[in-house]
Each structure stands twice: as C-alpha cells, then as structure tokens.
Amino acid sequence: MGILIALVALLLVLLGAVTIFVRADPAKMADGLKTLGPILLALAGAAIFAVGRSGLGGIMLVGAAAWYATMRMNRPAQPPPRKRSTVRTAALEMELDHKTGGLEGLVLAGRHEGKMLGAMNLAELQHLYRELSGDPESRQLLETYLDGRFPVWRKNAEPDSGEGLGVAPGAGAMTKEEAYKILGLEAGAAAADVRKAHRRLMQRLHPDIGGTSFLAARINEAKDVLLSNHN
Incomplete structure (x- = not known):
C-alpha cells in the first residue's frame, strides 16, 4: 500500500512537471530543464525512502544533491549590472x-x-x-x-x-x-x-x-x- 501511494505521488509530480513544461516560456524552459533532473531524482528517492527502502532512497537523495551542486558550480557567473x-x-x-x-x-x-x-x-x-x-x-x-x-x-x-x-x-x-x-x-x-x-x-x-x-x-x-x- 505504501509503495502504491508513493508511486501515485510521483506520478502526480511528473504530471505537474509536464504541465509546466507545456505552458513554460521557451526562453526560460531550457534553464528549468537543467534543474528538473535532480528534483525528480530527489522526489523518487524520497518516495522510495518513505516505503522502507532507506538504502536505495538515501543513495538517490545523495545523488540528487550532488547533481544539483555540480550544476550550481558549473553555472556561468552573472555579469554585474551596468552602472x-x-x-x-x-x-x-x-x-x-x-x-x-x-x-x-x-x-x-x-x-x-x-x-x-x-x-x-x-x-x-x-x-x-x-x-x-x-x-x-x-x-x-x-x-x-x-x-x-x-x-x-x-x-x-x-x-x-x-x-x-x-x-x-x-x-x-x-x-x-x-x-x-x-x-x-x-x-x-x-x-x-x-x-x-x-x-x-x-x-x-x-x-x-x-x-x-x-x-x-x-x-x-x-x-x-x-x-x-x-x-
């Protein structure tokens, strides 16, 4: 039962992501896709963790955090606003x-x-x-x-x-x-x-x-x- 609830929650999150993808401004969508991966991985890890698979869920959560941190480090610095x-x-x-x-x-x-x-x-x-x-x-x-x-x-x-x-x-x-x-x-x-x-x-x-x-x-x-x- 717990696994079913977790899967339903994950499906709802995916549907929400698809809805945002369809309605998003193409100029902003490319940047949003870069952060969507680690977010989905973290959600999946949290769902698996919640149903008792703490080992696999923990690994996925750590992987999502490392993925996101790497993206932040590789993101080009924003130029300072012109005075x-x-x-x-x-x-x-x-x-x-x-x-x-x-x-x-x-x-x-x-x-x-x-x-x-x-x-x-x-x-x-x-x-x-x-x-x-x-x-x-x-x-x-x-x-x-x-x-x-x-x-x-x-x-x-x-x-x-x-x-x-x-x-x-x-x-x-x-x-x-x-x-x-x-x-x-x-x-x-x-x-x-x-x-x-x-x-x-x-x-x-x-x-x-x-x-x-x-x-x-x-x-x-x-x-x-x-x-x-x-x-």
Missing part, C-alpha cells in the same frame, strides 16, 4: 554608461517629447537645440551629447545658436539624492566610493567630451555635495 549616472534637467534626462562612456538621453518636453536622442538625426537635434534657447541648463546638457556624437556640429550651427555655450547657471542647490544618481551610487555610499566613482567618470568624460562640459561640472558638483561632511 549608470543620470542627470536630469527640465527638458532632458541623460544617462552615462560607466563601462563604455556612452551617452543616451530622453526628451522630456517640447515638440520631440518622448524621443530618445539616439534615434534623432543631426537636423532634429539642431532643431531641439534651438527650441531650448530659453532653457540654458538643458541646452548645455544637449551640447555635451552633441559634442560626443557629432564633434563638428558647432561648425554647422546657425550664427545665433552660439548662445549658452558657456557654463549654464545652476537651477538651485543639488540634493544628495541627485548627487548619488549622478555618480551612479546607492544612497549612503562611503566617501572612498564617491571618490572612486568621480575619478572613473571623469576619466570616461575626458577623451570624449572634455572635462569642461556641463556633465563634467555636474559630476564635480555631485562629488562636492557628497563629500561636504567628510572634510
């Missing part, structure tokens, strides 16, 4: 990838609202630049992006589009929350981590858009804000 810095103005939100130094931005307001800068051509970006004439901070951030993607864009700019090429005035004191986002750090990061992130970001900015850019100035300001209590 990004975020700078936001009234009309733009810009992200800097710490690993590649690449910039991408999202237009938050105006005719091109919702567009990614990477999907816009030079003519559209120049139109956006003119549209931002009344927002010097957003304009300066867009200049940073244009300098990296179209190094010669200034030569083709309209004569009156040179306004705002200096450092844009600040929009108020930077908060610590903003500073952490700019440096790509979690809130409460140590002073050593702040300095390390600042140094890494400035090294990324220097060969591409220069240390005098608006983004570099914001990164410097973020470091000063977070280290103000460590001096």
Whole structure:
C-alpha cells in the first residue's frame, strides 16, 4: 500500500512537471530543464525512502544533491549590472554608461517629447537645440551629447545658436539624492566610493567630451555635495 501511494505521488509530480513544461516560456524552459533532473531524482528517492527502502532512497537523495551542486558550480557567473549616472534637467534626462562612456538621453518636453536622442538625426537635434534657447541648463546638457556624437556640429550651427555655450547657471542647490544618481551610487555610499566613482567618470568624460562640459561640472558638483561632511 505504501509503495502504491508513493508511486501515485510521483506520478502526480511528473504530471505537474509536464504541465509546466507545456505552458513554460521557451526562453526560460531550457534553464528549468537543467534543474528538473535532480528534483525528480530527489522526489523518487524520497518516495522510495518513505516505503522502507532507506538504502536505495538515501543513495538517490545523495545523488540528487550532488547533481544539483555540480550544476550550481558549473553555472556561468552573472555579469554585474551596468552602472549608470543620470542627470536630469527640465527638458532632458541623460544617462552615462560607466563601462563604455556612452551617452543616451530622453526628451522630456517640447515638440520631440518622448524621443530618445539616439534615434534623432543631426537636423532634429539642431532643431531641439534651438527650441531650448530659453532653457540654458538643458541646452548645455544637449551640447555635451552633441559634442560626443557629432564633434563638428558647432561648425554647422546657425550664427545665433552660439548662445549658452558657456557654463549654464545652476537651477538651485543639488540634493544628495541627485548627487548619488549622478555618480551612479546607492544612497549612503562611503566617501572612498564617491571618490572612486568621480575619478572613473571623469576619466570616461575626458577623451570624449572634455572635462569642461556641463556633465563634467555636474559630476564635480555631485562629488562636492557628497563629500561636504567628510572634510
């Protein structure tokens, strides 16, 4: 009777596994199949152990544990998530990838609202630049992006589009929350981590858009804000 109950339980488990197999997302199913083997072996071992065949059941349980441990050891390590810095103005939100130094931005307001800068051509970006004439901070951030993607864009700019090429005035004191986002750090990061992130970001900015850019100035300001209590 005990063997019959164990077999019925095992059959139900197998039916459940088949149901999951049929309904599973093919992308996730391959990874799930890798762990299904040791799970089924462990269940079978537990069932055999429960009906009094402790020797065989124990061997199967140990084998399932060893199988699973081997799979975990051979599983490739997941790459760490990419760190990004975020700078936001009234009309733009810009992200800097710490690993590649690449910039991408999202237009938050105006005719091109919702567009990614990477999907816009030079003519559209120049139109956006003119549209931002009344927002010097957003304009300066867009200049940073244009300098990296179209190094010669200034030569083709309209004569009156040179306004705002200096450092844009600040929009108020930077908060610590903003500073952490700019440096790509979690809130409460140590002073050593702040300095390390600042140094890494400035090294990324220097060969591409220069240390005098608006983004570099914001990164410097973020470091000063977070280290103000460590001096």
